[in-house]
Amino acid sequence: xxxxKLVILTFTLLFLGSATAAEIKVSxxxxxxxxxxxxxxxxxxxxxxxNQLVLQRRAADWKFYSDLRFYLLYGNAADSEANSPExxxxxxxxxxxxxxxxxxxxxxxxxxxxxxxFGNAGVFNPFxxxxxxxxMDLNYIKEGILALSWELPLGGLGGIKAYFSPEALDSDxxxxxxxxxxxxxxxLGTVINRSGRDMNIIGGYFKGDLEIGVQGSYAFHxxxxxxxxxxxxxxxxxxxxxxxxxxxxxxxxxxxxxDENAGSDQILNFNAASSSPMFFTDKYYMYFNLAYMPxxxxxxxLDAFLNAVDASxxxxxxxxxxxxxxxxxxxxxxxxxxxxxxxxxxxxxxDYGIIIKVEAKL
Numbered sequence: 001x002x003x004x005k006l007v008i009l010t011f012t013l014l015f016l017g018s019a020t021a022a023e024i025k026v027s028x029x030x031x032x033x034x035x036x037x038x039x040x041x042x043x044x045x046x047x048x049x050x051n052q053l054v055l056q057r058r059a060a061d062w063k064f065y066s067d068l069r070f071y072l073l074y075g076n077a078a079d080s081e082a083n084s085p086e087x088x089x090x091x092x093x094x095x096x097x098x099x100x101x102x103x104x105x106x107x108x109x110x111x112x113x114x115x116x117x118f119g120n121a122g123v124f125n126p127f128x129x130x131x132x133x134x135x136m137d138l139n140y141i142k143e144g145i146l147a148l149s150w151e152l153p154l155g156g157l158g159g160i161k162a163y164f165s166p167e168a169l170d171s172d173x174x175x176x177x178x179x180x181x182x183x184x185x186x187x188l189g190t191v192i193n194r195s196g197r198d199m200n201i202i203g204g205y206f207k208g209d210l211e212i213g214v215q216g217s218y219a220f221h222x223x224x225x226x227x228x229x230x231x232x233x234x235x236x237x238x239x240x241x242x243x244x245x246x247x248x249x250x251x252x253x254x255x256x257x258x259d260e261n262a263g264s265d266q267i268l269n270f271n272a273a274s275s276s277p278m279f280f281t282d283k284y285y286m287y288f289n290l291a292y293m294p295x296x297x298x299x300x301x302l303d304a305f306l307n308a309v310d311a312s313x314x315x316x317x318x319x320x321x322x323x324x325x326x327x328x329x330x331x332x333x334x335x336x337x338x339x340x341x342x343x344x345x346x347x348x349x350x351d352y353g354i355i356i357k358v359e360a361k362l
Contacts, residue, residue, distance in 0.1 A: 024064075028053045031359040033136060035075075037334075039350035046075030048136075066098035067141070097144040107152035107160075115144040116163045118178050118191050119205045119217055123287050124253040124280075126203065126219035126232045127178075127191045133279070135316065135334065136355060138303060145174075157182035172197040185209055191219075198223035203232075213238040213249075231256040236287075245294055251287040255280070279343065284308035297322045305344065312338025312345055320357075330357035 028051070035046040049072040057064040071092040099112025119127030123138065130142045147165035154160065158181035165174040176193030186208030193201045203219035216235040222228065231254075238249035286306040293299040303316040318332035334353035338345035 023057065025056045025058075026054070027056075027362050029359055029361040031357065034356040035136070035353065036355075037350045037353040039346070044076065044350075046073075048073055061103050063101040063103075064099075065101070067096040068098075069094045069096055094143070096141060099144070107150050110147075110149045110151075113144040113146055114149060115142060116147060116149055116161075116165075116176070118161075118176065118193065119189065120187075120207050120215050122251075124234045124251055124285070126217050126234065127193065127201070127205070129193075129195065135314070136332070138316075147174075154181075157187065198228070200224065245292065247289075247291045247293075249289045253280075253285040253287070255283050255285075257281075257283075282307055282309040282343065307338070307343045310338060310342040312336065312342035314344040314349070326361040328357075328359050330359075331355070332357065 031050045031052070033048045033050075035048070037044040037046075051070040053068045053070075055064070055066045055068075071090075071094065073090040073092065074088065095113055097113050097115060099110050099114040101108055101110045116129055118129070119125045123133060129145065132142070134140045145165050146167045147163045149161065149163040151161040152159055160177065160179050162177040163175065167174070174193075174195050176191065176195075178189055178191045180187065180189035182188070186206055188204070188206050190204045191202070195201070199221075200223065201219050201221050203217065205215070205217040207213075207215040214235075214237055217233060219232045221230050221232065233256075234251055234253045236249060236251035238247065240247045284307075286304075286308055288302075288304040288306070290302040291299065292301075299320050301316075301318045303318075304313055305316075306313040313336070315335040315337070316332065317335075318330060320328055320330040322328050332355040334349070334355075336344040336346050336349045336352075340347060342348075
């Protein structure tokens with residue numbers, strides 16, 4: 001029934017756009033990920049077929065945007081989604097984002113299912129509203145939340161951004177505000193955010209250039225009574241070589257939770273989108289990235305997550321080729337190095353995995 005409603009909504013929007021001579025831009029993509037996982041003598045195959053439909057309408061003082069996804073899953077992913085061990089396929093419609101934005105002299109107002117970016121983008125961002133890490137695609141667009149947001153530019157690259165949402169963790173309201181600016185090529189900002197009951201955070205972040213790129217974030221967590229406190233921080237550097245064709249970066253992450261308050265802030269439990277185990281619950285981690293882009297037709301990446309407590313790591317090499325206008329193919333691998341009870345262990349994740357990707361954009 002929900003799928004039928006979504007299809008009706010899509011065609012209704014297209015019809016209204018045509019009837020009112022409103023220019024609605026339609027774009028999208030189709031992408032297929034064939035996932036092979038190997039463990040000892042066993043192997044497992046999953047397939048994810050994703051269709052994306054994006055509708056946009058931009059006028060002088062307002063904007064409409066909608067990102068609709070339709071997934072056809074095969075394998076264990078289908079079993080989990082259908083809640084049945086006998087399901088071969090599962091069809092999943094989802095609205096990632098859909099909102100209306102109104103531009104005024106008093107700021108930009110956005111209403112709908114939208115994403116609220118706080119802090120420095122990327123992994124280990126303590127101000128991220130969605131802390132999930134999708135190991136299959138680290139740059140995957142994250143799903144928005146139902147919210148009303150307001151952003152007021154204050155000259156240059158500074159401004160104020162705030163939001164209010166009834167869609168929060170632990171059945172409570174969510175709200176937050178950030179004030180940001182740019183001073184001498186440095187982006188600076190402060191954040192106050194409440195993501196749910198007993199889930200409050202205050203902190204700051206910076207990003208800029210000091211011969212090499214530098215960034216840092218610090219967040220202080222506390223409950224509604226001012227207790228159960230702990231800190232969270234990250235710091236990183238990046239540098240480009242070969243006239244920008246080679247980029248290397250490294251991040252360090254600290255999670256100051258103890259056993260007593262580990263369950264008080266669910267948002268800190270990074271959850272891989274493709275599996276159920278919880279990751280990144282130890283105190284110290286490192287993230288490394290190496291990206292090589294010799295031309296517009298090929299790029300290579302190596303991403304690595306290191307648990308500095310048990311010395312286990314997850315290596316994710318990938319390569320992408322542009323085959324034509326809007327058509328690309330890619331290959332990605334997963335190599336855990338730990339053993340036994342280590343977080344990124346072969347006993348838990350398997351010996352290695354391979355993903356074959358094909359994407360065509362409209």
